[in-house]
Ligand SMILES: [Fe+2]
């Protein structure tokens with residue numbers, strides 16, 4: 125049995141994303157930009173607008189059924205105005221890890237978009253003020269998987285194989301090999317990148333929602349979205365099986381059968397669009 | 402809603418999502434496509450349109466149900482997951498009607 129990977133080392137190492145040769149330079153720039161104590165709207169919109177490929181990916185995303193705005197959003201500054209600074213920041217991060225997701229864990233992007241759609245749908249049903257922010261929680265909840273695979277490619281391969289061979293979840297397989305899971309790693313980065321606490325917590329506790337203190341509702345939404353997306357079999361995200369559901373999250377959300385039917389219907393539409401993003 | 406490639410459009414199909422040119426709507430939701438509209442769409446740089454009707458499923462109903470069972474294996478004891486599975490099963494069945 126090989127040695128487990130120590131948590132302190134892991135945190136220092138995974139946070140140093142700019143030191144990794146395998147990370148595309150665009151993502152390094154974004155990471156450096158997000159670490160700055162004050163990032164202005166102009167800086168963010170200037171950064172995105174300076175890159176036509178990024179701009180069109182983000183606009184495609186906000187104009188897709190996943191967001192469902194009746195009128196077309198035609199510019200990044202328009203998107204920031206309608207959706208908010210943090211949502212556009214989250215989308216920028218999401219589309220920037222898209223290639224890494226596609227390359228490293230087949231199906232993870234579709235899974236993430238599916239969770240974004242389901243999370244937004246649930247947030248709307250619960251009359252949350254910022255359903256788009258909750259959708260970013262869905263989009264980014266598994267970002268730690270990509271970070272782990274970049275930092276520990278060999279070890280993570282064994283984790284993926286273990287999950288596959290033993291029919292356990294990736295989360296459980298990670299626990300047997302590392303001192304921290306993709307949920308921890310994702311939340312470390314969310315904090316380093318100065319994302320709001322509800323995003324950091326939704327990422328950190330999406331497999332252990334009962335531990336969330338400051339963002340119980342968002343965390344429950346991501347937890348349940350993750351389960352519904354896997355139940356429907358959209359994307360793969362490294363393991364096939366539907367994970368255990370925490371009953372308290374389900375109780376907190378009080379979804380009716382009709383709510384679940386609506387979410388599944390929205391997922392159907394979004395899945396056929398996700399291929400185009 | 403069904404996603405079809407532009408070459409597969411046929412007169413009579415109804416748009417379920419608008420078709421945009423730049424930032425303006427070229428053809429709106431609910432438009433019934435005629436020959437002229439289709440030939441203009443073919444000259445534009447778009448690949449797909451979303452029209453009314455149900456999506457053609459990539460796998461058979463039986464395969465879809467088998468995969469559903471696989472995803473839920475070892476979860477038969479959890480009444481809540483069992484309930485969710487039933488809702489998903491109904492949903493999948495509905496895609497094949
Ligand atoms: Fe996860």
Ligand SMILES: [Fe+2]
Nearest residue numbers: 265266350361
């Ligand atoms: Fe997930």
